[in-house]
């Protein structure tokens with residue numbers, strides 16, 4: 695598929711078919727992440743591939759808005775070593791989005807589950823919950839989880855309405871880019 699079509703047609707899907715993601719596709723998703731740019735090329739990330747049903751079910755309870763992980767055959771937990779980069783959030787975010795775009799190009803769908811800065815309960819952060827569940831060392835921060843699989847829902851591609859030209863300035867903030 696043409697790259698711009700991938701951008702236009704990728705939509706967040708939160709219900710998946712009961713069908714595994716082929717192993718070669720899982721590797722392609724990780725390769726797409728490894729192709730990400732990163733500050734000073736420090737590559738602070740570490741990815742945890744989860745296909746264990748019990749663990750996926752537990753991850754779906756990490757916070758509100760994670761329940762779609764219960765039907766996903768695959769989740770990639772995106773973490774980064776904050777001691778290696780002060781901009782690990784940016785580095786890990788780009789890698790996560792590479793995974794989403796590559797997934798769509800492979801005929802899969804995905805959605806982003808935000809973990810950083812989110813709560814699991816009143817007492818526990820979503821990050822602590824995921825850290826305990828997957829045994830993640832303290833220096834690795836958990837940014838998000840990308841749920842991946844074959845879609846069980848159909849979403850229309852993005853239309854022209856997302857092109858918010860009023861949010862673009864020319865030469866100076868507030869000066870219209872398009873008349």
Ligand SMILES: Cc1cc2nc3c(=O)[nH]c(=O)nc-3n(C[C@H](O)[C@H](O)[C@H](O)COP(=O)(O)O)c2cc1C
Nearest residue numbers: 704705706707708758759760762805806807808809
């Ligand atoms: C930083 C970030 C956090 C997000 N967190 C969640 C989340 O926790 N749960 C969820 O279902 N979707 C989450 N999403 C997906 C957005 O809801 C989705 O991308 C947005 O509604 C636009 O829809 P689209 O992806 O179909 O274009 C997140 C997306 C981003 C970029």
